[in-house]
Amino acid sequence: MKKILGLTVAALLVMGLVGGGTWAYFTDVETSSNNILSAGTLDLNIDGDNVNVNMLTLSNIEPGDKNVGGPGTCELKNIGSITGDLKIATGALTETESTGTTGTADGAGSTTTLIDSTLGGSDDDWVGYTLRCTSGTNDGEAYIVTDYVAASGTLTVGTAFTAATASLDTYALHTEYEYDADGGAGVGELGGYVTLSIWLDTNASGSAYESGTDVQLLTGNTFNSAAQVFDSMSDLASQTWTDCITGLAQDDDVDLYVEWDFADVGDQNDAQGDSASIGFTFTLEQQ
Numbered sequence: 534m535k536k537i538l539g540l541t542v543a544a545l546l547v548m549g550l551v552g553g554g555t556w557a558y559f560t561d562v563e564t565s566s567n568n569i570l571s572a573g574t575l576d577l578n579i580d581g582d583n584v585n586v587n588m589l590t591l592s593n594i595e596p597g598d599k600n601v602g603g604p605g606t607c608e609l610k611n612i613g614s615i616t617g618d619l620k621i622a623t624g625a626l627t628e629t630e631s632t633g634t635t636g637t638a639d640g641a642g643s644t645t646t647l648i649d650s651t652l653g654g655s656d657d658d659w660v661g662y663t664l665r666c667t668s669g670t671n672d673g674e675a676y677i678v679t680d681y682v683a684a685s686g687t688l689t690v691g692t693a694f695t696a697a698t699a700s701l702d703t704y705a706l707h708t709e710y711e712y713d714a715d716g717g718a719g720v721g722e723l724g725g726y727v728t729l730s731i732w733l734d735t736n737a738s739g740s741a742y743e744s745g746t747d748v749q750l751l752t753g754n755t756f757n758s759a760a761q762v763f764d765s766m767s768d769l770a771s772q773t774w775t776d777c778i779t780g781l782a783q784d785d786d787v788d789l790y791v792e793w794d795f796a797d798v799g800d801q802n803d804a805q806g807d808s809a810s811i812g813f814t815f816t817l818e819q820q
Contacts, residue, residue: 576613577817588791588813596726596797604740604793609815610786617817619778619787621750624812626770628721631806633662633707642687642698649704650686657681662706664690669702671695678706711806721807724770728763730792733778740790750774763794766809781817789813 580586588605611617640648647664658681665675676690688706705712732742732749742749742761750756752768756777778787 573615574613575615575617575817575819576611577617577619577815578608578610578612579815580607581610588789589793591793594727594795596795596801599794599796600792605791606740607789608786609789611781611783611817613817614783616780616782616820618776618820619781620773620775620816620818621777621789622773622814622816623770624814626724626767627810628724629808629810630721631707631711631808632705633711633806635667635703635705638698638700638702638704640686640700644693644695644697645690647688647690647698647702647704648686648700649688652683652686652688654681654683656683658683659688659706662708663712664688665705665707665712666694666698667703667705669696669699671698671702675712708805710802721804721809722801723804723807724766724809724811726795726798726801726804727766727809728794728796729766729769730761730763730790730794731769732761732790732792734788734790735778737788742790742792748777750777763792766811770811780820 576583586607588607591602594601609619636649636652638647638649640650642648647666652659659678660681662678663675664678666672671694674694676692676694678688679691680689681687730742730749732747734740735747736743738746744760745758748756748758749761750769750772751762752764752772754772754774756774781787
C-alpha cells in the first residue's frame with residue numbers, strides 16, 4: 534500500500550511540473566522593417582516639355598519649293614527612370630479647300646451688287662475675283678467682280694444674281710482656282726502634291742538623312758534605314774510605327790525630322806490657296 538501511494542505521489546509531482554512549470558531555452562530576435570517598393574517612371578519629353586509642339590507652320594508655298602525655311606524637327610527625350618521603346622503615329626490628313634476672303638453683307642444690294650462696308654482696301658482691289666454667295670437666295674451662285682468701290686464696300690458683278698443681295702448674306706471672294714469642287718466640297722488637294730520624308734536622327738549627326746544609320750518612317754507602317762524616300766502626305770497619314778526606336782534609356786534623346794517637297798509636276802492649280810495638316814503622336818512604352 535505504501536509502495537502504491539508513493540508511486541501515485543511521484544506521478545502527481547511529474548504532472549505538476551509539466552502542467553504548471555516553465556522550460557528554460559535560448560532565443561534571439563531580429564527584425565526586417567521599411568520594406569518599400571517604388572515604381573520607376575516613364576516620361577517622354579518633346580522639346581524639353583510636355584506640351585504640344587508645332588513642327589511646321591508654312592504659308593505661301595508654291596510648286597518647286599522644298600524645305601524652304603528648313604525641315605520641321607523636334608527632340609524626343611526619355612526623362613524617366615525606365616527604359617522604353619518609342620512608337621510614333623500620324624493622324625488623319627486634314628485637307629481644307631481655300632475659300633478665299635469671306636464676309637457678310639451689311640447693306641441692301643441689287644442683283645448685280647453686294648455691299649459690305651467693312652471689306653476695306655482700295656478701289657478695284659477685288660476686280661477679277663469671283664464673288665460667291667454662300668447663303669441667302671443666291672447661295673452657290675458665283676460671278677466675276679467687274680468693279681469695286683472701297684468707300685461704300687460695293688462689289689459689282691458682270692452677271693446678275695437670281696435675286697437682289699441682302700444684308701446678312703454671307704459671301705466669299707476668291708481667285709479663279711482658289712475654290713474648286715475637286716475631291717468634294719470643301720476638300721483641298723494640296724496634300725496629294727506635297728511629299729514628306731519623316732526620319733529619326735539616331736546619332737545626332739544633324740539635319741541630313743544618313744542611310745544605314747538613321748531610321749525613316751514609311752508607308753505601310755514600316756521603317757528602315759535604306760535610301761531616303763519621300764511619300765505623299767496622304768499616304769503617310771494614319772500610320773503607326775511601333776518600336777521604331779528601342780531601348781531609349783533615361784536621358785537618351787532622338788531628333789525627329791520632317792522634310793517636305795512641293796515638287797513642280799505640271800498643272801497643280803486645284804491646290805491654290807489650299808491647306809493640308811497632319812498630326813503626330815509619340816508614345817514611350819515599357820519594354
